[in-house]
Amino acid sequence: MIEAQDISISIGGTRIVSNVDFSVRAGEFVAIVGPNGSGKTTFLRALCGDLPFSGAMRLDGDDMLAMKPWEAASVRGVLPQSTTLTFPFTVREVVKLGLLAGRSGASRTDEKRLPELALARVDLAGFAGRFYQELSGGEQQRVQLARVLCQVWAPVLDGKPRYLFLDEPVSSLDIKHQLIIMDIARDFARSGGGVVAVLHDLNLTSMYADRIFVMHKGRLAASGTPSEVLTDVLIEQVFDCRLRVGVPPHGNMPFVLPQTAY
Amino acid sequence: MSGSDERAVSLGDRSVRAKAVIVFLAIMLAGVMLFSLTSGASNASAFSVLRELWAGAGDDALSARDRIIVYDIRLPRVILGALIGAALAVSGAVMQGLFRNPLADPGLVGVSAGAGLGAIVVIVLGGTMLQPLTALLGIYLLPLAAFGGGLATTLLLYRVATRRGQTSIATMLLAGIALGAIAGAFSGLLTYIADDRQLRDLTFWGLGSLAGATWMKIASAGPIIALALVAAPFLARSLNALALGEATAGHLGIPVQRMKNVAIVTVAAAVGASVAVSGGIGFVGIVVPHVLRLSIGPDNRYLLPASALLGASLLILADAVSRTIVAPAELPIGIITAAVGGPFFLWILLRKRGIVDL
Numbered sequence A: 001m002i003e004a005q006d007i008s009i010s011i012g013g014t015r016i017v018s019n020v021d022f023s024v025r026a027g028e029f030v031a032i033v034g035p036n037g038s039g040k041t042t043f044l045r046a047l048c049g050d051l052p053f054s055g056a057m058r059l060d061g062d063d064m065l066a067m068k069p070w071e072a073a074s075v076r077g078v079l080p081q082s083t084t085l086t087f088p089f090t091v092r093e094v095v096k097l098g099l100l101a102g103r104s105g106a107s108r109t110d111e112k113r114l115p116e117l118a119l120a121r122v123d124l125a126g127f128a129g130r131f132y133q134e135l136s137g138g139e140q141q142r143v144q145l146a147r148v149l150c151q152v153w154a155p156v157l158d159g160k161p162r163y164l165f166l167d168e169p170v171s172s173l174d175i176k177h178q179l180i181i182m183d184i185a186r187d188f189a190r191s192g193g194g195v196v197a198v199l200h201d202l203n204l205t206s207m208y209a210d211r212i213f214v215m216h217k218g219r220l221a222a223s224g225t226p227s228e229v230l231t232d233v234l235i236e237q238v239f240d241c242r243l244r245v246g247v248p249p250h251g252n253m254p255f256v257l258p259q260t261a262y
Numbered sequence B: 001m002s003g004s005d006e007r008a009v010s011l012g013d014r015s016v017r018a019k020a021v022i023v024f025l026a027i028m029l030a031g032v033m034l035f036s037l038t039s040g041a042s043n044a045s046a047f048s049v050l051r052e053l054w055a056g057a058g059d060d061a062l063s064a065r066d067r068i069i070v071y072d073i074r075l076p077r078v079i080l081g082a083l084i085g086a087a088l089a090v091s092g093a094v095m096q097g098l099f100r101n102p103l104a105d106p107g108l109v110g111v112s113a114g115a116g117l118g119a120i121v122v123i124v125l126g127g128t129m130l131q132p133l134t135a136l137l138g139i140y141l142l143p144l145a146a147f148g149g150g151l152a153t154t155l156l157l158y159r160v161a162t163r164r165g166q167t168s169i170a171t172m173l174l175a176g177i178a179l180g181a182i183a184g185a186f187s188g189l190l191t192y193i194a195d196d197r198q199l200r201d202l203t204f205w206g207l208g209s210l211a212g213a214t215w216m217k218i219a220s221a222g223p224i225i226a227l228a229l230v231a232a233p234f235l236a237r238s239l240n241a242l243a244l245g246e247a248t249a250g251h252l253g254i255p256v257q258r259m260k261n262v263a264i265v266t267v268a269a270a271v272g273a274s275v276a277v278s279g280g281i282g283f284v285g286i287v288v289p290h291v292l293r294l295s296i297g298p299d300n301r302y303l304l305p306a307s308a309l310l311g312a313s314l315l316i317l318a319d320a321v322s323r324t325i326v327a328p329a330e331l332p333i334g335i336i337t338a339a340v341g342g343p344f345f346l347w348i349l350l351r352k353r354g355i356v357d358l
Helices: A040-047 A069-075 A091-101 A108-112 A114-121 A137-151 A175-190 A202-208 A232-239 B002-010 B015-038 B046-055 B064-098 B111-125 B131-161 B169-193 B196-207 B215-242 B246-251 B256-278 B284-296 B300-324 B333-356
Strands: A002-011 A014-024 A029-033 A054-059 A076-079 A163-167 A194-198 A211-216 A219-224
Touching: A002 A040, A014 A040, A014 A194, A014 A211, A029 A040, A029 A175, A029 A202, A040 A163, A040 A194, A069 A076, A069 A091, A069 B246, A076 A137, A076 B246, A091 A114, A091 A137, A091 B215, A108 A114, A114 A137, A137 A175, A163 A175, A175 A194, A175 A202, A211 A232, A219 A232, B015 B064, B015 B284, B015 B300, B064 B215, B064 B256, B064 B284, B064 B300, B111 B131, B111 B169, B111 B196, B111 B256, B131 B169, B131 B215, B131 B256, B215 B246, B215 B256, B215 B300, B246 B256, B284 B300, B284 B333, B300 B333
Parallel strands: A014 A219, A029 A194, A029 A211, A076 A163, A163 A194
Antiparallel strands: A002 A014, A002 A054, A211 A219
C-alpha cells in the first residue's frame, strides 16, 4: 500500500498542491481527475520522486524518499504523458529499455521475448522493427506503456505488490485502444498490483476506477468510489461546467459511451 | 515456420549487427595501424615491421635507421593517434547522450575551447607565473590544466543549460558559443603577450597535430585518456535510459545525478588530455558517432566501443594523410579532419533535417 499524508508541493515559490491525502492499495485501480492545472500531474510526479514535497509518503510503511532509485524501480513503473526521442531507436530497442530496471518478474523463457510480448499486449505486434520517431503520437504512447510493462511485468514480485503510475495513458488514443490500455491497467490491479492513473475521460474513469481522487486548485475536492464522487454538484463545482450525470442527451443526438463496449 | 518466428523475434534488434560491426572495426584498426607504421618517407615493409614488433630488437628485420623511425617516431604517433581519436569520438558520443542531442560535440559547445585555454595558460605562463606548478607537476601540468579547463566549461555549460532537471538544447548551444567566445578571448589575450617561441608553439598546437608525438606525451596524457575510455562503457546503460529523458531514466532505476557527474568528468578528462597534446582536432566527435548510429543504432553499449575503434582508425588515417600528402613537409591534422568533417556535417544536416525537425 502506498500512503501519502498531507502532501504539499511548491514549484519556484508557487504552491501547486496543498495538503493532499492519498492512498492506493494492492489490487486497486485509483484514478486522479480534475481540470487542467489542478495539480494532478504535479502530484503524480511527487509520488514518483521527481519533485520535492512536504508531508509523508510511505510504501508498506517505509519512507519512499529513502528508497534508492533502483529499489523504487523494482516496485513501480511510470508512464509519462509523452516521450520524445532524439536518436533513431527502433520500437524494440525502446521497449527493451524497460528491462534496465532489472526485475521484470517474468519467467526466464518469457524474459527473452518480453519486448514482443509487451508489444502484443498494447496491440503493436509486428511494430518491433519500426523506428519510434516514425510512429504516431498514440502509437508512441503505447510503445512507452509496453516499456513500462517490461519493467514491472509481474504485478506481484517476491510476494509484494508492484505499482503502475500512468499519466494520462489514453489521452492520445482512439477508443479501441483506450479500452485496450484501460483493460491492461485493470488486469494489472486484478492480478494483485496497484494502479494510479491521471485521467481526463470521466466515463472511462467511472468504468475502470475503484476509487477516484478529484483535485481542484491543488486541493483534494473529493475522494471515493465513482458513484460517490461523480455527481452533478461536484462536477459543476470542480469543472465549472453544468453537466448532468447519467442522463442521455435530448432528442436523437447520437452519443457513444465506452461503457457500452461488448 | 520456426524460421519466420526467429525473424519476428529479431525484428528491430540490431545487436548482432552491432557486434559484427565492432569486430570489423577492430580488424580495421589493426590494419590501419600497420599501414600507418609502414607508410611515410622511409619504406619499411609491412612484413618486416610486423616481424620486428613480434621478435623485438634482436631480429635484423629492420635497419637501425628504420627501427628508430618505427619505434621513436611512427609508433608513438600511431598510439597517440589511436588514443586521441578514440577519446574524441567517445566524448562526442557521451555528450550527445548526455544532452540528448545529436549535435552536441566538445568542439561545438566550447569544451575544447575551455581545455585549450587551460593548455595555453600553461604554454605561455608555465615558465613564469606558474613556475612552482610546473616544478611540481612536470609533464602532467599541461594535460591537467587542459582537463581543468574542459571540466570547468562542461560544468558551466550543464549548469546554464539545465533548469529543473531539463536540459535545454537551444540554451546549451548558445551558452556553448558564449563560453567558447570567453575562452577564446582569454586565449587571445595570452597569445598577445606570448613571446616568439611560445607563439610558434601555440600556432602549431592550435591547428592540431600529432607531429610532436613522443613517448613522453603518451606517458603524460595517455593515463588520463585511458581512464576516461575505461569509464565510458560503464555509462552505456545509463545513457540509453537517459535517451528517454532524465525523469524516466530515474524511474528506470538509474542514479541520474551521479551518472551525469561521471559523464561530465569523463568527457572533460578525455577532451582535456587530448587537446593538451594535440591541439584542436575538430569534428571527430560528431562525425564518428553519427556514421555509426546510421548503421548500428543509438544503443550506447555498442555505440561507445564502436566509436572508440572508428575514431582511432580515422585519426590514424588522417595523420597518415597529413604527413604524406605534402611530404616531406606535414599538414596539421586538424586541417584534414575539418576539411573532411565540415562537408560531412553539412551532409548529415541536409539528410536528417526531417528527423531533426520531427
